[in-house]
Amino acid sequence: MHELSVTQSVLDIALKNAGTRKIKQINLVVGQFSSIVDDSVQFYWDIISKETLAEGSLLHFERIPGEMTCQNCEYVFRPTGDTFDCPSCSSPFVKITKGEEFQVESIDVE
Amino acid sequence: MTTRIPVVENILSANDRIAQRNREMLDQLGVWGINIMASPGAGKTTFILKTLEALHERLKFGVVEGDLASSIDTEKAIAAGLPAVQINTGGECHLDAVMLADALPELPLKDLDLVIVENVGNLICPANFQIGTHLNVLIASIPEGDDKPYKYPGMYRGVQVLIISKVDLLPYVPFNMEYFKKGVEVLNPGVMVFPVSAKTGEGMESWVDWLVKKVDPKNKESQ
Numbered sequence: 001m002h003e004l005s006v007t008q009s010v011l012d013i014a015l016k017n018a019g020t021r022k023i024k025q026i027n028l029v030v031g032q033f034s035s036i037v038d039d040s041v042q043f044y045w046d047i048i049s050k051e052t053l054a055e056g057s058l059l060h061f062e063r064i065p066g067e068m069t070c071q072n073c074e075y076v077f078r079p080t081g082d083t084f085d086c087p088s089c090s091s092p093f094v095k096i097t098k099g100e101e102f103q104v105e106s107i108d109v110e
Numbered sequence: 111m112t113t114r115i116p117v118v119e120n121i122l123s124a125n126d127r128i129a130q131r132n133r134e135m136l137d138q139l140g141v142w143g144i145n146i147m148a149s150p151g152a153g154k155t156t157f158i159l160k161t162l163e164a165l166h167e168r169l170k171f172g173v174v175e176g177d178l179a180s181s182i183d184t185e186k187a188i189a190a191g192l193p194a195v196q197i198n199t200g201g202e203c204h205l206d207a208v209m210l211a212d213a214l215p216e217l218p219l220k221d222l223d224l225v226i227v228e229n230v231g232n233l234i235c236p237a238n239f240q241i242g243t244h245l246n247v248l249i250a251s252i253p254e255g256d257d258k259p260y261k262y263p264g265m266y267r268g269v270q271v272l273i274i275s276k277v278d279l280l281p282y283v284p285f286n287m288e289y290f291k292k293g294v295e296v297l298n299p300g301v302m303v304f305p306v307s308a309k310t311g312e313g314m315e316s317w318v319d320w321l322v323k324k325v326d327p328k329n330k331e332s333q
Binding site: 035068085105 | 112113114116120121124202206234235237267296297
């Protein structure tokens with residue numbers, strides 16, 4: 001339910017960077033471990049961007065899947081949700097290497 | 111013609127900046143802040159009350175109450191002589207830095223060593239929002255199950271202390287401590303872990319002693 005706060009932050013960042021230009025699209029990069037529901041953000045977006053330079057613009061989500069890297073054998077894998085053990089060598093010494101991204105990457109303006 | 115403007119800014123950077131200001135204000139006044147997070151029913155309120163009891167006469171503290179359904183309601187805390195302030199989150203699922211910035215000045219910070227913030231009971235949202243405290247504490251209770259680090263990795267990533275609560279239930283509930291801790295270690299290597307039972311008091315002393323050492327009222331005297 002924190003999508004409203006997140007959407008407001010996206011709008012603030014977009015308007016700050018757009019200056020006086022009309023915003024067409026916001027490009028977001030969101031990792032799997034950042035718990036955000038795309039549809040909810042888009043829903044709030046349509047409401048809160050009304051009567052701003054971002055009215056009618058699209059939100060584009062680039063989703064980054066979660067990725068872990070084994071510290072023992074360097075195998076790179078996507079965790080299944082039941083265990084983080086390396087599927088290749090069974091080592092529990094792994095770390096998250098992708099999936100925590102949570103950024104406004106760029107905006108497209110007219 | 112469409113032009114692409116590179117931005118590359120963390121979505122919650124505005125919140126993070128305000129959190130930083132909260133931290134600076136606490137530092138200037140020599141007050142430690144801790145942010146207690148957990149799912150509903152993890153035993154947050156009991157744990158906080160027992161912690162406060164044990165801290166009595168060792169530290170001067172205040173409470174910021176963010177949990178909608180908490181039983182430490184602010185009036186009760188004030189009646190008990192505790193400086194306390196309730197944040198009305200307006201139904202939000204988490205506290206953010208602005209809410210804490212509004213609440214902090216309502217406490218007599220100059221007279222305090224420690225501020226304990228009880229966040230909204232939720233295992234997803236509070237993880238994303240820094241509020242400016244020195245310690246983020248997660249309470250994970252035994253009945254919630256040993257798979258929670260795997261299901262809610264975000265929550266386990268950003269904390270400095272993990273309290274494993276309700277350990278008195280271990281004989282009655284299936285909970286594989288090794289499996290649980292293995293997940294925690296991947297997400298947050300070296301995090302401080304305190305297994306406790308607020309009900310029986312088991313483990314509370316180590317946690318409170320550790321906290322008192324961390325907070326160290328002498329820091330206050332040197333301000």
